[in-house]
Amino acid sequence: MKKVVVVGNGMVGYKFLEKLRAKAGADQIELIVYGEEPLHAYDRVHLSEYFASQKAEDLEMAPRSWYDENQVTLKTSQLITEIDRSARTVKTHNGDVESYDYLIMATGSSAMVPPINGVDKKGVFVYRTIEDLEQIIEYAKTVKRGAVLGGGLLGLEAAKALMDLNLDAQVIEFAPRLMPRQLDQRGSDMLKSKIESLGIEVLLGKNTQKINGNGKLTGLDFADGSSLETEMLVISCGIVSRSELAGPAKLETGKRGGFKVNDQMQTNDPYIYAIGEAASYNDMIYGLVAPGYDMADVVVDQLIGSGERSFTGADMSTKLKLIGTDVGSFGDALGETEGCIPIVFEDKHAGIYKRVNLSPDKKSLLGGILVGDATQYSMLLQTVQNGLALPKSPEDLILGARGGEGDSGDAILALPDSAQICSCENVTKADIVGAIKEQGCEDVPAIKACTKAGTGCGACTPMVADLFASTMKSMGQTVRKVICSHFDYTRQELFDLIKVKEVKSYDELLDTYGTGDGCEICKPAVASLLASAWNDLILKQDTIQDTNDRFLANIQKGGSYSVVPRVPGGEITPDKLIALGEVAKKFDLYTKITGGQRIDLFGAKINDLPKIWRDLIDAGFESGHAYGKALRTVKSCVGSTWCRYGLHDSVSFAIEIENRYKGLRSPHKLKGAVSGCRRECAEAQGKDFGLIATEIGYNLYVCGNGGVNPQHALLLAGDIDEKTAIKYLDRFLMFYIKTAEPLNRTSVWLNKLEGGIDYLIDVVVNDSLGIGEELEKDMQALIAAYHCEWKEAINDEKMAAKFKHFANNDEHDPAQQFVPMREMKKPADWD
Amino acid sequence: MSTEMTSISSYRTVKPEEVTTWQHVADAEVFPTNGGLNIMHNGLQIAVFNFSKRGEWYATQNLCPHKKQMILSRGMIGSDGDEPKVACPFHKKTFSLKDGKNLNGDECDIATYPVKVEEGKVYIGFDS
Numbered sequence: 001m002k003k004v005v006v007v008g009n010g011m012v013g014y015k016f017l018e019k020l021r022a023k024a025g026a027d028q029i030e031l032i033v034y035g036e037e038p039l040h041a042y043d044r045v046h047l048s049e050y051f052a053s054q055k056a057e058d059l060e061m062a063p064r065s066w067y068d069e070n071q072v073t074l075k076t077s078q079l080i081t082e083i084d085r086s087a088r089t090v091k092t093h094n095g096d097v098e099s100y101d102y103l104i105m106a107t108g109s110s111a112m113v114p115p116i117n118g119v120d121k122k123g124v125f126v127y128r129t130i131e132d133l134e135q136i137i138e139y140a141k142t143v144k145r146g147a148v149l150g151g152g153l154l155g156l157e158a159a160k161a162l163m164d165l166n167l168d169a170q171v172i173e174f175a176p177r178l179m180p181r182q183l184d185q186r187g188s189d190m191l192k193s194k195i196e197s198l199g200i201e202v203l204l205g206k207n208t209q210k211i212n213g214n215g216k217l218t219g220l221d222f223a224d225g226s227s228l229e230t231e232m233l234v235i236s237c238g239i240v241s242r243s244e245l246a247g248p249a250k251l252e253t254g255k256r257g258g259f260k261v262n263d264q265m266q267t268n269d270p271y272i273y274a275i276g277e278a279a280s281y282n283d284m285i286y287g288l289v290a291p292g293y294d295m296a297d298v299v300v301d302q303l304i305g306s307g308e309r310s311f312t313g314a315d316m317s318t319k320l321k322l323i324g325t326d327v328g329s330f331g332d333a334l335g336e337t338e339g340c341i342p343i344v345f346e347d348k349h350a351g352i353y354k355r356v357n358l359s360p361d362k363k364s365l366l367g368g369i370l371v372g373d374a375t376q377y378s379m380l381l382q383t384v385q386n387g388l389a390l391p392k393s394p395e396d397l398i399l400g401a402r403g404g405e406g407d408s409g410d411a412i413l414a415l416p417d418s419a420q421i422c423s424c425e426n427v428t429k430a431d432i433v434g435a436i437k438e439q440g441c442e443d444v445p446a447i448k449a450c451t452k453a454g455t456g457c458g459a460c461t462p463m464v465a466d467l468f469a470s471t472m473k474s475m476g477q478t479v480r481k482v483i484c485s486h487f488d489y490t491r492q493e494l495f496d497l498i499k500v501k502e503v504k505s506y507d508e509l510l511d512t513y514g515t516g517d518g519c520e521i522c523k524p525a526v527a528s529l530l531a532s533a534w535n536d537l538i539l540k541q542d543t544i545q546d547t548n549d550r551f552l553a554n555i556q557k558g559g560s561y562s563v564v565p566r567v568p569g570g571e572i573t574p575d576k577l578i579a580l581g582e583v584a585k586k587f588d589l590y591t592k593i594t595g596g597q598r599i600d601l602f603g604a605k606i607n608d609l610p611k612i613w614r615d616l617i618d619a620g621f622e623s624g625h626a627y628g629k630a631l632r633t634v635k636s637c638v639g640s641t642w643c644r645y646g647l648h649d650s651v652s653f654a655i656e657i658e659n660r661y662k663g664l665r666s667p668h669k670l671k672g673a674v675s676g677c678r679r680e681c682a683e684a685q686g687k688d689f690g691l692i693a694t695e696i697g698y699n700l701y702v703c704g705n706g707g708v709n710p711q712h713a714l715l716l717a718g719d720i721d722e723k724t725a726i727k728y729l730d731r732f733l734m735f736y737i738k739t740a741e742p743l744n745r746t747s748v749w750l751n752k753l754e755g756g757i758d759y760l761i762d763v764v765v766n767d768s769l770g771i772g773e774e775l776e777k778d779m780q781a782l783i784a785a786y787h788c789e790w791k792e793a794i795n796d797e798k799m800a801a802k803f804k805h806f807a808n809n810d811e812h813d814p815a816q817q818f819v820p821m822r823e824m825k826k827p828a829d830w831d
Numbered sequence: 832m833s834t835e836m837t838s839i840s841s842y843r844t845v846k847p848e849e850v851t852t853w854q855h856v857a858d859a860e861v862f863p864t865n866g867g868l869n870i871m872h873n874g875l876q877i878a879v880f881n882f883s884k885r886g887e888w889y890a891t892q893n894l895c896p897h898k899k900q901m902i903l904s905r906g907m908i909g910s911d912g913d914e915p916k917v918a919c920p921f922h923k924k925t926f927s928l929k930d931g932k933n934l935n936g937d938e939c940d941i942a943t944y945p946v947k948v949e950e951g952k953v954y955i956g957f958d959s
Contacts, residue, residue, distance in 0.1 A: 486909075507865075507884070517884045518865075519909030520918035520925070543866030547905045547920035555920060559902050805901075807857040807868040807879065815837050815876070815894075815901045830898040 009035030012276030012292035013106030026071035109239035118211030143231035182329035254280025326374035331367025424456025531665035535785035548627035558827035564626035569654035570597025579619035596633030639676035650676035850956030878904035896939035
């Protein structure tokens, strides 16, 4: 067995682990990884998103548990300080020694800090790690003005971050233009005017000579004699490879630093490889993830594959959104090829600049620049990489076909199968089309999950979506998500029809707007819509309900049912507890406390259900709707009434909310929680909606859940009072009910919602659609129509009569069997 | 409990021409519209469906062939193209109400029985 030690747990280092483990299990290769940072690998490309969420886990490449699950030994906060090539060992900063058969240097880079006088002053930061960001966020609270040194990709991201921290932000660039490696002067001018319109000052051609200040900085002096007042400075002038271990270990380095590697990413020691920004290939350092991932592939192939793969350099094309402006730069962007012919389009009013560089014979595309509108980026990049034929009028490339037929819509289908769509994960067009046609992926998220396309930098997602739509169209399918073959409508369209045409029954809807006889998909979906629209008693249409709703209980193995009475907020009196115990004893039920702070009674025979509920209702209980796609529970911690930490009375508020929304039917089940302080004992951030008490009110979180794909809830509004919280909840829940697809939890719905949480905040808090009042009114109508379904069922003789196993006798199902377990019972196992 | 009841082999499709006994099981009004109810006859549990949307009646074994659960009568009915079908509440496997064929391409089919309704009474056809 080989032992592979990876030094560095950044994006490329992690990708190497993932790719290697996909090919070789722990029985073939032992894997140990050292990371200098306390955090395991996270997505540095999207570092600036940390300013918005401030949650490191949003950025992680994989949860920490991934390493255990894949038998990778992860050692964080451990810096490797020495390589002993003859003994084949490495040593950590605290003296531990680790042996290796192969060593992978994935140490990445650090921020380049130019030797400017005063660079050590307080208030000067670099922009590289989450720890850097935390320090920047902390310091920014104390100042009003902040500058960024460096007008490249990362520098502009940093400037946006400072702006988001409410600082007056400036960008200082040494070159006469922004992003000098990617943009020409006119592209830079366009980007500059866009950035300036947002209030960020841009200073170009400035050679910073001195950082002023007594202890902490107060401003900068430039070589041209001018100066700038600022209170903090973020340096983003490029990167330096972390190859400091090379010298002492006698490993060769490149001209600009970095471990010098050959086509196989091997250093001059055949047992030591270097990948990512730590590697110097032909004296080039590749500061993008896609080439780093390619390098990881090459090394994996060396260790476990044929050894035939090689690295031959990489394309530095890039597309990103900078401070709200799309920027793309691909191939020979600056037109450095001799004799090349540029075609330029500029619209200063709309803030769009486009340039394509044609080969001297005008037969092929060499590269180009897009500022302000980069929608054609993927297609143009494909044209360069695959040498696709150019249109008769090459200016159509950036202007689009005007007036003619054959719009670019299906141009994507003309790409060769081998065209690389996702460069981060090396996914080809054929892979994606195959996922749609052969593996039955029915939407873009499914394609992403299946092929991993778009899971890296995400830039190719629009192209994946286009490819999906075109492929579906070529298969004669539209992408609209209709409910099933009986209704050519989406759930949202059906909801609108039901409301506008006042449709009250499934049969009426099927007769008027559907075809055929319905099925097990559209019946419960429409039942849910009717309930969400009118909150009428569902038993009036019992045969369109799922069996749980049809019998107002949860079916379990063996065909018996479980019964869950509502216990709002999880608060229950001793008398009610005794009543539950007595009912359970009387009907021989298995009892268990649920995760939602109530008590589940299992093993009820269908004929007994009305009798059980008669007793429960007499004891003051109501239906808990555990059987429905409906509000389940609002969990609470004990709150300020008893808890010495509690800030507000979370139990009372949870009870109020649970009683407000009880009986509310929705596209999927709904769970809520209220925590009395930020210790979060009610786990509100794992619920569809959750409230956490703050000093002055509540923070309202939405769209979290546990289950198959746990997802943390996101902040919808902070420090709001109870009345406002309820107003936002009314709007949020009603908006979800109206617009979600069937059986989509709030988290899934949000993930699909164009614009995500920002859009949701806009709709709910800022009322950007002007529907706030309407949503509140609709909710009020549903609340007013609430009834306990069980009370109505047992008080209606005809309905109560439906709870039986046989039409021709009153017996229990003789096939139903139970076996004893720990003084109670359980159903006999099924096959 | 009768083991016969939960044994798949106890349920065999009866074709209309094989019927020797028409067993009256219940009044038609007992059965919900576009839904099913279960009946007991000679130790067998039979699901009877009132497909009122089509003006048709069907009967099948109540036993789901997948997990041997007495459940099919509580399933939702509907159509797949023109084929009338029932979906098992447990795992949503669907079966033709006409011939009992499993419509998900799995192997297990269900037995079906002829039904007739005369003067508001429902009869199931058996061959013994």
